[in-house]
Amino acid sequence: MLLTRKRYVAVLLSMALLLIACCWLSLLLGPSDVGPKEVWQVLFGAGEASAAHDIVLRIRLPRTLLALLVGASLSVSGVVFQALLRNPLADPFVLGVSGGAALGGILALTVGTAMGFGYAAVPPAAFAGALLTTALLYVIAGVGNRVSANSLLLTGVVFNAFASAAIVFLASIAGLTESSRIFLWLIGSLSAARSDVALWVAVFLALGLATSGVLARSLNLLILGDEPAEQLGIPTELHKRILLLATSLMVGAAVSVAGLVGFVGLIIPHLLRLCFGPDHRLLIPASALAGGAFLVLCDTVARTMLGGRELPVGAITALVGGPLFLFLLRRHHQQLERLVGP
Amino acid sequence: MLLALGQTDRLVGVDDFSARQISEVSHLPRVGGLFNPSLEAVVALEPDLVVLVPSAEQRDFRNRLLALNIEVEVFQNVQFDQVLENITRLGRLTGAEAAAAERVAAIVLTRTAVERVVASRAAANGGSGTQPRPTIAVVVQRDPLFVVGGANFIDSMLQIAGTQNIAADYREPYPRIGMEWLIAASPQMLLDLSPDTVTAEVFWKRWPNIAAVKNERIISLDAALISMPGPDLDRSLRLLASTFWGAETLNRIRQEEAALAGEQSP
Amino acid sequence: MTNSKQHRQSRTLSFRSVTVDFGERRVLDDVSFDVNPGEVVGLVGHNGSGKTTLVRVATRVLEPLSGEVTLGGRPVAEFTRVELARSLATVPQDTTLPYPFTSLEVVLMGRAPHQPMLGLDRPSDIAVAMSALEQLDIQDLAERSILTLSGGERQLVMFARALAQEPEILLLDEPTAFLDLRHRIDLLTAVRERVASGGSALVISHDLDLVARVSDRLILLAEGRIAAQGPPNTVLDPSVLERAFGIKADVVLAPDGSPLVVPRLGGAARPRTP
Numbered sequence: 001m002l003l004t005r006k007r008y009v010a011v012l013l014s015m016a017l018l019l020i021a022c023c024w025l026s027l028l029l030g031p032s033d034v035g036p037k038e039v040w041q042v043l044f045g046a047g048e049a050s051a052a053h054d055i056v057l058r059i060r061l062p063r064t065l066l067a068l069l070v071g072a073s074l075s076v077s078g079v080v081f082q083a084l085l086r087n088p089l090a091d092p093f094v095l096g097v098s099g100g101a102a103l104g105g106i107l108a109l110t111v112g113t114a115m116g117f118g119y120a121a122v123p124p125a126a127f128a129g130a131l132l133t134t135a136l137l138y139v140i141a142g143v144g145n146r147v148s149a150n151s152l153l154l155t156g157v158v159f160n161a162f163a164s165a166a167i168v169f170l171a172s173i174a175g176l177t178e179s180s181r182i183f184l185w186l187i188g189s190l191s192a193a194r195s196d197v198a199l200w201v202a203v204f205l206a207l208g209l210a211t212s213g214v215l216a217r218s219l220n221l222l223i224l225g226d227e228p229a230e231q232l233g234i235p236t237e238l239h240k241r242i243l244l245l246a247t248s249l250m251v252g253a254a255v256s257v258a259g260l261v262g263f264v265g266l267i268i269p270h271l272l273r274l275c276f277g278p279d280h281r282l283l284i285p286a287s288a289l290a291g292g293a294f295l296v297l298c299d300t301v302a303r304t305m306l307g308g309r310e311l312p313v314g315a316i317t318a319l320v321g322g323p324l325f326l327f328l329l330r331r332h333h334q335q336l337e338r339l340v341g342p
Numbered sequence: 343m344l345l346a347l348g349q350t351d352r353l354v355g356v357d358d359f360s361a362r363q364i365s366e367v368s369h370l371p372r373v374g375g376l377f378n379p380s381l382e383a384v385v386a387l388e389p390d391l392v393v394l395v396p397s398a399e400q401r402d403f404r405n406r407l408l409a410l411n412i413e414v415e416v417f418q419n420v421q422f423d424q425v426l427e428n429i430t431r432l433g434r435l436t437g438a439e440a441a442a443a444e445r446v447a448a449i450v451l452t453r454t455a456v457e458r459v460v461a462s463r464a465a466a467n468g469g470s471g472t473q474p475r476p477t478i479a480v481v482v483q484r485d486p487l488f489v490v491g492g493a494n495f496i497d498s499m500l501q502i503a504g505t506q507n508i509a510a511d512y513r514e515p516y517p518r519i520g521m522e523w524l525i526a527a528s529p530q531m532l533l534d535l536s537p538d539t540v541t542a543e544v545f546w547k548r549w550p551n552i553a554a555v556k557n558e559r560i561i562s563l564d565a566a567l568i569s570m571p572g573p574d575l576d577r578s579l580r581l582l583a584s585t586f587w588g589a590e591t592l593n594r595i596r597q598e599e600a601a602l603a604g605e606q607s608p
Numbered sequence: 609m610t611n612s613k614q615h616r617q618s619r620t621l622s623f624r625s626v627t628v629d630f631g632e633r634r635v636l637d638d639v640s641f642d643v644n645p646g647e648v649v650g651l652v653g654h655n656g657s658g659k660t661t662l663v664r665v666a667t668r669v670l671e672p673l674s675g676e677v678t679l680g681g682r683p684v685a686e687f688t689r690v691e692l693a694r695s696l697a698t699v700p701q702d703t704t705l706p707y708p709f710t711s712l713e714v715v716l717m718g719r720a721p722h723q724p725m726l727g728l729d730r731p732s733d734i735a736v737a738m739s740a741l742e743q744l745d746i747q748d749l750a751e752r753s754i755l756t757l758s759g760g761e762r763q764l765v766m767f768a769r770a771l772a773q774e775p776e777i778l779l780l781d782e783p784t785a786f787l788d789l790r791h792r793i794d795l796l797t798a799v800r801e802r803v804a805s806g807g808s809a810l811v812i813s814h815d816l817d818l819v820a821r822v823s824d825r826l827i828l829l830a831e832g833r834i835a836a837q838g839p840p841n842t843v844l845d846p847s848v849l850e851r852a853f854g855i856k857a858d859v860v861l862a863p864d865g866s867p868l869v870v871p872r873l874g875g876a877a878r879p880r881t882p
Binding site for chain 3: 269
């Protein structure tokens, strides 16, 4: 379907409304009895300090915000990597940046705490890990003039394997406390939501979103292939490098705060492409909004499903995302078979 | 427990966790982690008996030891009464029944003493009628937030020491809860056992709407002091009671213990 | 149906002593020829003779070891990428895409060199794209996902994309490879129309007969060098063909005077009953 201004506005508006609805739901729901009336009072009424006030403004609101930011970051990264690698099965973790972040974070969790650093050192350490991996990607995969998709993928796979091995090693010598934190990191959790931490994710999301938004047409053309894109006037190497850098930083920031929340970066691009077409000028902003809504929703479930107890959000995204992905895959195959024969 | 029963000499190997926590056995050969010990290391030491705390990974371990004709004894060590039983059982296994019985008696004595002291204190402070026990949350880890739940020897101790655990309805020993739930439940006392560079007082000040923070009843203890289910439950009980109710409570407990001991001896 | 817009006169595309090495192998050796305005130049030769490489050098995707390509006398290296994209349009051999863009969306991608960096497609862009589709009589494919098209249909869409680019010069690499007779004619007719209104074209093909009939001039490459160039009748000569392709062939004349190459199949021929 052709991307007209009318469609553009309509889709983004509906995604934005969806996001607002999910955020509102997230503010209203929680394991305590703070219900809609009290939430309303806290948000718009007199500002008196009370438990409800704390709960709404200092627990639910930062969580909702962080879920929005992380969900958007992971979705947009998924879209960009799927375009750069010309592979619909790519997710934000495939290039190993998240492995580096996880390793950095878990090193801080285990070795760092043993050396006396507090838990506040974990996100910065994770981000440092992400930075180092990005640099590594640049050096190894950018050898020569061309950034080749295959070198990127291979570097990512190897690095992820290495990071996994190191993490397993650290996990097996870790104490009980660290083990539970490592587990939560690996599956993804938003329980560390605080406003200052959210700020960093917001900064890198803005950067990544702006970059991929501006270069959206290039992303479309890169799908044709590096050479055709160049022959259409795109400075492919420059654009690929910029996109790679901005997206890796975005993923790094999200992972260093929330851990390896899976399936968001894989499912949302697919779903949106199915509904709205593969034009990146629409896909990029739409996936930011939809990804944010999705993770906000998943986190709300994670917080409220078991009463007082809390599940990690990554468990919910996997529970929802796994079957959804299989369904999408089947549908894709069925469609193709119907049209071009088995 | 084996230490308390005077059986140190018969110990030929320990796991890493115990070695770290208990200095007396740190010189012994190590056989691996608490939940993932090395079969080979254990077998190499040629023990007559292996003592295990059960977990999923260890079921297989136990079966393999049995297959190698090594005796294994498994000790469920979560509930208060279980701990007492385990002391007795271990005493029987190692032929140190007398020491075991003594230990158990001491713990039971302290338990009764604490209960009485706490009851009389509540009566004195609250006047007539039954006063509700102050609510408490025991935080084992801050982030992610783990607290002491209901099916737990620590919970029993909290009960004995005159408090009501807000997480008592959770039937698992260490449930992971959301901060929101904790704030809503607003315990009147908060015992923070988590290790972190940020002190408990500073950390919990961020949530001034929790009753414990408002009333400045944030207590910080080293987890090792009370979280090891072993023969020192009496010491743990005394520690908890005096931490909650003040130093003079300790004296009264001692007096009560002496009185009880006097009643019991002929 | 031609575009009503007046095409500008194209400039001469000149290959001057172009030499390209791939590692040890010399793929192009001192190749020089021109593509003049208003002409269709056919490029033929055996597999691996360097035909595709020439196109890649012209679009600056590949740097030659020595020599240069000029457009209107100005070296291609001095153009910005976008300027070059407005003048040269290529249709590559590989046309697969992993994502379900519609044919119209793909053709619109050809408008990129004329569009500002940000923004949706303007009505003028859409008009040019639709016109390109109509020229090839594939406007019905406009809303079809490119994943569902056959190889031939995709090729046509890619060609429409090149037309939408409104270039001076079309560089076509095996443009008729998967097309049926009717669409071959449609495509080559479109090429002729573009050339007639001021452009020029370089057509690489293995279909000697067809390319001979549409080209004004033919260039035969062998082992990276020009083995022959000139009018099709001269180039498609049995002895030239034997030297270049290593096969024996007869050349007969079609009713309109074009040369038809009839290779002697020898062992490959179907046994005939006398």
